[in-house]
Amino acid sequence: MIHGLKAREFDRLSREALGDDIQRGAIGKATDLIRGRRGAAVARLPEWEELRERARAVKAHTLARLDHYLLQFVERAEAAGVVVHWASDATDATEIITGLVAEAGERPIVKAKSMVTEEIGLNHALEARGLRPVETDLGEWIQQLAGEPPSHIIVPAIHKTQAQIARLFAEQLGSAEDASAEELTAIARRILRQEFADAAIGISGVNFAVAETGSFLLLENEGNIRLTTSLPRLHLAVMGIEKLVPRLSDLEVFLRLLPRSGTGQHLTSYQSIFTGPAPGRGAAPRRGRGGGPGGAPPPARRHRRRALVGDELRRSSLQCIRCGACLNVCPVYRQIGGHAYGWVYPGPIGAVLTPQLAGIHEAKALPLASSLGGACEEGCPVKIALPEVLRDLGREAGEAQGEAPGGEGFGCGRWAWFMRTPRRYRWALRLARLGFPLGKRLGPFRRWAEQRELPRPAARSFRDQWKERSR
Amino acid sequence: MSARDSILSRIRDGLRGVEAPPLPAPDPVPGGPGELAAFRALAESVGVEFHDTLASALGDARSVAVSDAPEVAAAVDRLAAADGGAGGRSFFDGWSDRAALLEADAGITTAQYGVAETGTLLLIGDDERHRLVSLLPPLHVALLRRDRILPTLGAALAALRREDPAAMSRVTTFVTGPSRTADIELQLVLGVHGPRALRVVLTDPPAAANP
Ligand code: SF4
Numbered sequence: 124m125i126h127g128l129k130a131r132e133f134d135r136l137s138r139e140a141l142g143d144d145i146q147r148g149a150i151g152k153a154t155d156l157i158r159g160r161r162g163a164a165v166a167r168l169p170e171w172e173e174l175r176e177r178a179r180a181v182k183a184h185t186l187a188r189l190d191h192y193l194l195q196f197v198e199r200a201e202a203a204g205v206v207v208h209w210a211s212d213a214t215d216a217t218e219i220i221t222g223l224v225a226e227a228g229e230r231p232i233v234k235a236k237s238m239v240t241e242e243i244g245l246n247h248a249l250e251a252r253g254l255r256p257v258e259t260d261l262g263e264w265i266q267q268l269a270g271e272p273p274s275h276i277i278v279p280a281i282h283k284t285q286a287q288i289a290r291l292f293a294e295q296l297g298s299a300e301d302a303s304a305e306e307l308t309a310i311a312r313r314i315l316r317q318e319f320a321d322a323a324i325g326i327s328g329v330n331f332a333v334a335e336t337g338s339f340l341l342l343e344n345e346g347n348i349r350l351t352t353s354l355p356r357l358h359l360a361v362m363g364i365e366k367l368v369p370r371l372s373d374l375e376v377f378l379r380l381l382p383r384s385g386t387g388q389h390l391t392s393y394q395s396i397f398t399g400p401a402p403g404r405g406a407a408p409r410r411g412r413g414g415g416p417g418g419a420p421p422p423a424r425r426h427r428r429r430a431l432v433g434d435e436l437r438r439s440s441l442q443c444i445r446c447g448a449c450l451n452v453c454p455v456y457r458q459i460g461g462h463a464y465g466w467v468y469p470g471p472i473g474a475v476l477t478p479q480l481a482g483i484h485e486a487k488a489l490p491l492a493s494s495l496g497g498a499c500e501e502g503c504p505v506k507i508a509l510p511e512v513l514r515d516l517g518r519e520a521g522e523a524q525g526e527a528p529g530g531e532g533f534g535c536g537r538w539a540w541f542m543r544t545p546r547r548y549r550w551a552l553r554l555a556r557l558g559f560p561l562g563k564r565l566g567p568f569r570r571w572a573e574q575r576e577l578p579r580p581a582a583r584s585f586r587d588q589w590k591e592r593s594r
Numbered sequence: 595m596s597a598r599d600s601i602l603s604r605i606r607d608g609l610r611g612v613e614a615p616p617l618p619a620p621d622p623v624p625g626g627p628g629e630l631a632a633f634r635a636l637a638e639s640v641g642v643e644f645h646d647t648l649a650s651a652l653g654d655a656r657s658v659a660v661s662d663a664p665e666v667a668a669a670v671d672r673l674a675a676a677d678g679g680a681g682g683r684s685f686f687d688g689w690s691d692r693a694a695l696l697e698a699d700a701g702i703t704t705a706q707y708g709v710a711e712t713g714t715l716l717l718i719g720d721d722e723r724h725r726l727v728s729l730l731p732p733l734h735v736a737l738l739r740r741d742r743i744l745p746t747l748g749a750a751l752a753a754l755r756r757e758d759p760a761a762m763s764r765v766t767t768f769v770t771g772p773s774r775t776a777d778i779e780l781q782l783v784l785g786v787h788g789p790r791a792l793r794v795v796l797t798d799p800p801a802a803a804n805p
Binding site: 149152153156157177180181183184185187188189190193194199200202203204209210211215259260261262265278279280284285288304305307308311312315316320335336337338344345346347349350352353354364369370371372373374375376378379386388389390391392393394395396397398399400401431432435 | 596597598600601602605606608609612613614615616617618620621623636640696712714719725726729746747748751752754755756759760762763764765766767768769770771772773774775776777778779780781783785786787788789
């Protein structure tokens, strides 16, 4: 069972999301900003396309020899003193981790943002055992306070306005209703500092793992990953098997691509590279002492990653470095936000990963609800052919639906969904007028349009004209 | 079958008959030092301040944590001598007193290298106890030798690499500017978890400092 999976309810969730004007406004504004920053950062790097090709090639090679590099990584990491646990699925992973951290008791378990721990439903599993995971990335902490999952890979609370966050803090923490971003951040710092000081265990993800040295790298801006991995005595890193690169030098291309793609920075504030348990450099020496498990990345290969390995096109989904760029350019994500996708990964990469990791039956609507305009592929720093994978999954979804692949029935059903209320109809038409040929841009309409020339919307819609005439 | 074996065998099943595309040859690492001016410009672009003296970098910080680097101790001694005292400041070993470190106004460390391409400081954990001293106080002052500028991130990675992984520094931190967040409506706020300010004092290599 996959915790929190709601992708089957995509229709209802996206319908609800479309009705949330505040969320749409917040996401539109934020994604515009990030896109602008990313564009500027990329323009300053003339070799951008070469870097993308190199990154793609490194990942494609590594994934095609995944067994080799995985073993090499584990051997070298163990030689450096890391304790490695293998988890064959999400349940396995959460059980191993809850076993390792059970000693925390009442003490906080500080967590640095990690998509893979979202995937395996780690917080839920820890809470079910009476343990207390505390998210420490500001955006994730806001989401935890709100009792919601993150809605963007890089900016977890992207859908919330400052005013909403101030109200949330006021309700939960008793701060001022009109606190500024600066004040809200200071409140978070103060509260989380205490959690860090008390924490028994720190849990992080892994951005990149280096096979030749057994090292792994984490990137961030806030410093919460540095705190999570240095203050508690035990550092637990949860890693997906696809995070590998062969050589330490391969990190360079990803360090140049990921921050620019994610936030438009030339580099995030901090990168930490770990090779074995850290020495007792802090005031209270931690890992590697007292006989407890050392710094331990359990390669938690959960769900169906292994099934993805065989097919070349599908395998390319595993190249993803979780930069969020494809979300920021996706017209569908912009309208419906992250939660409507019904699981951990939203946007084009969510539409690609969820059906593959959770099973097509769990997420039939996702591949069809994505832009196929190609902006996501153009922006992807590791050149995943997102539209092509989506088309492939769309065919599979069509078959799973018990009809001819991509048959008219499905497309029309989706079209009807957009026609159901005047507001959505207006939205669809507005998109069409803005130069989004519906049949090409929006997955749901594509099949339908291929078979029936979609009526080209007039410069002013019939609806508008009708409104005028009936005056 | 153990989880390890079943995972590996399923990956191998999936990859049977798959021919791996070639791994691109590594980019050549530029030799020679990086440009100090470029380092400085990039670092300043993300809010790093450069100060000529330790005293000016510390500003009005009173309780100051230090790392265990001899260069830091020497700089603090020189400061005390010049001020005819420590100027009302108190210095303590940040790495051995965590409770005090949590309350400190500033932390002084060295950085093992600077990276010109990105304005980044490299803190190599096996060389100095600077991990928490550079992280917990609201101000981090880093001493960096002018002759320790590497040109690119690739050169930085090459400087860290050892044939024997057990010989690599167990933790290395790349620092590019102060701690920052943009999680609330993408507004930039500094000092969310780590230091709000990062100040660099460039120092001369020992030979030049003690002729
Ligand atoms: S699919 Fe590409 S663009 Fe999207 S998050 Fe992954 S790496 Fe980034």
